[in-house]
Amino acid sequence: MKNNKRIVTPLPGPKAKAMIERDSKVVSPSYPRDYPFVMSHGEGCDVWDVDGNRFLDFAAGIAVCSTGHRHPAVVEAIKGAADQFLHISSDYWHEHQVRLGERVNELSHMGEVLSFMCQSGTEAVEGALKLARYVTGRSRFIGFLGGFHGRTMGSLAFTSSKYTQQKGFFPTMAGVTHIPFPNNYRPLLAGDDQGKAVLDYLEQVLFQSNVPANEVAGILVEPIQGEGGYIVPPDGFLQGLRDLCDRHGIMLIFDEVQSGVGRTGKMFAAEHWDVAPDIMCLAKGLGSGMPIGLVVSKKEHMAKWPRGAHGNTYGGNPLCCAAALATLDLVEQEYADNAAKVGAYFIERLRELQGRVDCIGEVRGRGLMIGMELVTDRDSKEPAKELCDRLITRAYHNGLLLLSCGQSTLRFMPPLCVTRAQVDEALEMIETSLAEALVG
Known part of the structure; x- marks a missing residue:
């Protein structure tokens, strides 16, 4: 992305590489890690890696960090x-x-x-x-x-x-x-x-x-x-x-x-x-x-x-x-309501993107539990697994943390405190990353 102030080193950075190397010697290889993000700290919907790169977190620890990082x-x-x-x-x-x-x-x-x-x-x-x-x-x-x-x-x-x-x-x-x-x-x-x-x-x-x-x-x-x-x-x-x-x-x-x-x-x-x-x-x-x-x-x-x-x-x-x-x-007091409102806005924006991009087969969800299924073409509905994997990798390099589900579905599960402005920023990263992934 142009003028992306989130990413300040090549990814992974030197400190991240060193920690991943240490991990490989002592930790089970069974964890299904998708890309080399090594966390330092987080706040709200943002997380930082050990090299000072800042990411927008739309995975939230697999929907765990419901109120954001360290509320x-x-x-x-x-x-x-x-x-x-x-x-x-x-x-x-x-x-x-x-x-x-x-x-x-x-x-x-x-x-x-x-x-x-x-x-x-x-x-x-x-x-x-x-x-x-x-x-x-x-x-x-x-x-x-x-x-x-x-x-x-x-x-x-x-x-x-x-x-x-x-x-x-x-x-x-x-x-x-x-x-x-x-x-x-x-x-x-x-x-x-x-x-x-x-x-x-x-x-x-x-x-x-x-x-x-x-x-x-x-x-x-x-x-x-x-x-x-x-x-x-x-x-x-x-x-x-x-x-x-x-x-x-x-x-x-x-x-x-x-x-x-x-x-x-x-x-x-x-x-x-x-x-x-x-x-x-x-x-x-x-x-x-x-x-x-x-x-x-x-x-x-x-x-x-x-x-x-x-x-x-x-x-x-x-x-x-x-x-x-x-x-x-x-x-109860705030975030369920925010999930409903911001989630509806997010789905609407994703469906607008679907209208412009043929590889998006379906956008579905409730609140901030949203899936965007990628297909090779809309008639066959053949899952576009490789495209999904590439998009997630490109999103990481552009400063957005995502995970997949199903055969070829991007899942969006940000903290429930996420704002419309952060959704807009994520959508810009998604669109950029999708264009890069389509090139291969």
């Missing part, structure tokens, strides 16, 4: 908790943990709820699976192709956004059957309404020929699919799942790890369709960067867990709970 209110809450104590196991009680449970209950769209606290999304999913099995006395589950729910062995059994996440780890937890996630842009079943088609397949085909409905403990689904491509389901689909689960005594489990806590412009993504699950999994943006996860369940279900049925040494850590409390206040 003063979150930092102050963490410091205040640290001044009291750093840890007490979940065998005991403390104010931050109890208050977080109260806040989640106050914000719940599920009626009265109880919360189990852990450190991550995958742990929240594991807890949800255990609860569904315990309450129903059943052992089977339904998951969705393209879903991502974590990498521990239970959650991994559901994860199917990329085969590399499963390769080499079979067998995972038994009893999981995958069905298509409804995607009207890339339909896997016959029918114009993929939501109805998937529901019909589940009820009329799967339950009739392969999976007894009365053996299914739960259906685990992302209200908006994340790693699978930021896919928004058709209206009526989630309500259809709710109705189906009610008919068959199945627990509906929403994985809101990526879509929850204001990301879509509402506190929880399922609120866009006014559908309440039996169990909800939260993590990522809940702690603004602190490691925390929650299993949130309708009280009538989790109340059935007896003492010792499930536990967690670090669950309810006071620093993490304090960060979550500050985050929920900021999201």
